[in-house]
Amino acid sequence: MTIKKINNSVVVSDVECLDLDLTLDCGQAFRWERGEDGSYCGVAGGRFLKIRKENNNIIFENTDMEVFNAFWRHYFDLDRDYKAICDKLKEDELLSSTIDEYYGIRILNQEPWEALCSFVISQQNNIKRIKLIISRLCKAYGDDLGNGYYSFPSPQRLSQLSVSDFEALGLGYRAKYLEKLSKEVAGGNIDLQKIKALSLDDARKELLGIYGVGIKVANCALLFGFEFYSAFPVDVWMKRVMEYYPNGLPECFNGIEGIAQQYLFHWARNNLK
DNA sequence: GTCCAGGCATGCA
């Protein structure tokens, strides 16, 4: 991997295992939009980014080296050896063919607050509508970043809302979950950074204590927002996949269960039912 | 019209 500043962009060459479609539009993050040219625009960490792939280069447009190194480098998990991870996972028969077919999925390091909210919203919902609701939430209560892009609203901002304010965004019965969660985090009763520093089991216990957070939402938040690569979310799609593992998860998943899961999730959505 | 979506809280056994 080599990194260069070219004009207004940061250009990263020779990145193994990063397919923008598979990574940004695979149900782990809900704020990226694909342009007709295959580029993606989105917001993370309060920053707008346009990213595209050109031959062997990943181009981070309108980004300087400081912001790239401070934020996007970690967001895209660029310092993790996904090739080695995928090679290990391919010891499993199902993943061997799945990774060949869908090589390039990475786990994004999203912010804990956004990930937790997003997956509370995700429950009993489909990806298209999750995106729609989050988009409305950001437009209504996030900071205006220009060109129709908005930051994900802070817990402080959302703590000022009522249940009916959330319902107006189409949150349905999840409105009361978001309302309470926002107030708890804004008020300091829930400390997400502290949870991030715990062991996986302890962090999961903390999240499971939150109103509206069950085992699936907790594991998604842990994997996508708290950097726990062993978290293994099982939703309706993964329940179908689990029939292929009647004796439990294979040993080659150890420590990287979450990455295995994301490939299997993608495979299931394309191949099962 | 019915079924389903990256499920959860609640009540009851």
Next chain:
DNA sequence: TGCATGCATGGA
């Protein structure tokens, strides 16, 4: 502990 049920919304 495990299981049944209700829950908001919108697309297929």
